[in-house]
Amino acid sequence: MSIFKSGEQPPSWCELMGFEFVELTEQPRTIPVVAKKQRLLVTRGSCQLSSAKGTQVLAEGQFWDMDEANGPFIADPGHRPAQILILSGRWGSELGGCGVFRLTPSTPIAVKGDPVSYPKSTNFDSHYHDCDEYWVIIEGAGTVVVGSRSFEVEGGDCVAIGMGHHHDLPQVRSDIKAAYFETTLEGKKRFGHLWEYKHGPADVRAERV
Known part of the structure; x- marks a missing residue:
């Protein structure tokens, strides 16, 4: 990431x-x-x-x-x-989703997404994809978790997330509006949010620099 x-x-x-x-x-x-x-x-x-x-x-x-x-x-x-x-x-022809999402502090939903050990104050779910994903923060600020690492983000940041890495947005300091873009589907080429408890182990691409 x-x-x-x-x-x-x-x-x-x-x-x-x-x-x-x-x-x-x-x-x-x-x-x-x-x-x-x-x-x-x-x-x-x-x-x-x-x-x-x-x-x-x-x-x-x-x-x-x-x-x-x-x-x-x-x-x-x-x-x-x-x-x-x-x-x-330079993405391919088989792509995941793209659009705009908003996130505000809210009560977490325990049954949504894979279980996590870090504190949450949003109902965003911990999930992975069969593709890379990019979040471009338009407004707001919060905490992004990818795998075992956490980062603070704000407007103007682009978060690059490698295929198969669990990611989450567990904390919001200021209401977030962001664009998301899921690029070339690989492996099983499933689209949408994937969870290990439902879809099986993630095909995690090795950390790259």
Whole structure:
């Protein structure tokens, strides 16, 4: 697991190689395609995305995969400001989920997720994936646990989580809003949150730098 910010170099194993928040005002904005793989995710408000394929209105949590052949891409928020997140990298064609989640302090649900030994004040579950996952913290602050390690995160941090590593967000200091992106599915290629008590042992990829 590693934490990096926009403009910083991620670890060499990461399929997500960069990310950037773009604030949209009332004027349409051209979004260049800078990588072989690039995804636009709406993180606040909505926007109309235009390209050679036509136009599509995207709301918060919805995304669009951009390729240079269908550019240029123009994002228009209409009459209200919006925010988009541009994700770029080298992921494959079989992917997990992507969207936006929110988390506030709440009473933990004992039967949700694999059991843990650390204190929790959220109902987020300890789980793993058959893919790498990336959390980009949009707002708020809290504690992330990956395997046996814990880290404090805040807005602007990207948490890179290797395939098969249990991860959790057990503590929230300030209400969290974050984007998540599960990249190339591997092994059994199951999607969603996986738990050892239900789905069996995780296929843990060795720690990488």
